[in-house]
Amino acid sequence: MPVPKGATALLGAGTLCAALLLSACASTAPPAPATPAAASTPPASDARPAGAAPGAGQGAGGPGEPANTLASAPVPAPRIPGIGPATQALVPDGTGQALVVTGSTADDSTSTATLYEKAPGGRWTAAAGPWPTHNALRGWTADHTAGDLRTPIGVFRLDDAGGRLPDPGSRLPYDQDPEFAISGTGLSGEPLEGSFDHVIAIDYNRVPGRSPLDKERPLGAEKGGGVWIHVDHGGPTQACITLEREPLRRLIRALDPAEEPVIVMGPASDLAG
Structure with missing residues (x-):
């Protein structure tokens, strides 16, 4: 992984x-x-x-x-449900799709994902989910470093997808490559095979517009990288977010690059700020 x-x-x-x-x-x-x-x-x-x-x-x-x-008096702009003004301010004005992944506490390795879409009037409504997810073994961090076993908190673009299996109907660029194969066991001893059959790259410390396999790290290797949304393997991750296979395939088909999709992720208390 x-x-x-x-x-x-x-x-x-x-x-x-x-x-x-x-x-x-x-x-x-x-x-x-x-x-x-x-x-x-x-x-x-x-x-x-x-x-x-x-x-x-x-x-x-x-x-x-x-x-x-x-x-x-000015009317406040509509916010994504569960998201506070500080977090909402990080969402680009042109974004019309947001996958919100919320953990209960900073140390939880399980979370919930919901895809929200912005209606013409500006109101955000749930379009898919909620879905159960896994995140990193030790929970979340606002200062991710390689090997800390925590998922970075924040708002990140979703620009590229890929996987070992053929494109399920992605509107994002999709890189099918055998290098997405993985074997061995996860942090709870569960098998990892098939976990990278489909992935969506989270734009944390990567160059957008490239395959999720690309290893260039603009912030430096010490800040980690390769943070993806991938197929759930039944246990916590090193930093990634996982979804069950069919919800992930549905998400890949739903994301529209014209809507500048993002992922908003972290513990509920942080996202409500």
Whole structure:
């Protein structure tokens, strides 16, 4: 198994207050003789800037009440279910598909995966899953290093797929290669044969656009690499995420490069941040 990959002006209201105050003060003096100019002065209750529509600068409650600014408050963008604002901010604006893999605690080696898709209005809805998954033996880490037996936490692109078996209908580039063969036993003594029949490369410390087998590590070999989604073998991994065979094949067919798909993965408490 490969070594691990990871937010109006209130002039009208102010003018109104001044007009009302002057009216109140003037009411204590004897009334002045009416003049043509005085007769043409609009009532104080309708005081407003020249050319403004009636009620301009006033709140919905009427003259003298605070202006209603709720209508102009920004509306928060919809978030992926279970994902907090800090994690959502890491999801590219152009992304329309997100596989969310959530562990219960930082040390769990089992997790749950759900594929979410963004509707035209921007709302995220579940498109497939939830599916049971395995992750690394010792759980999760925000600072993955080679051999730590933890899966990197974060948001990563899903650009390339491959496997020992033929392409099941992937829209991602798919590399069929006999080098995806594996044998031996896993960390719990379970057989690993067939685990790489189908894989999706997680863009942690790799060069996107290449086969999952490519071994170039931009962050350096000490940061691990080869972090994939692959066929479940019944036990924990070194750093990868696993899915049962049919859910994995379904996921491979569902992912659309035009939607800039990502995987969002980590313990629930981290992803909710």
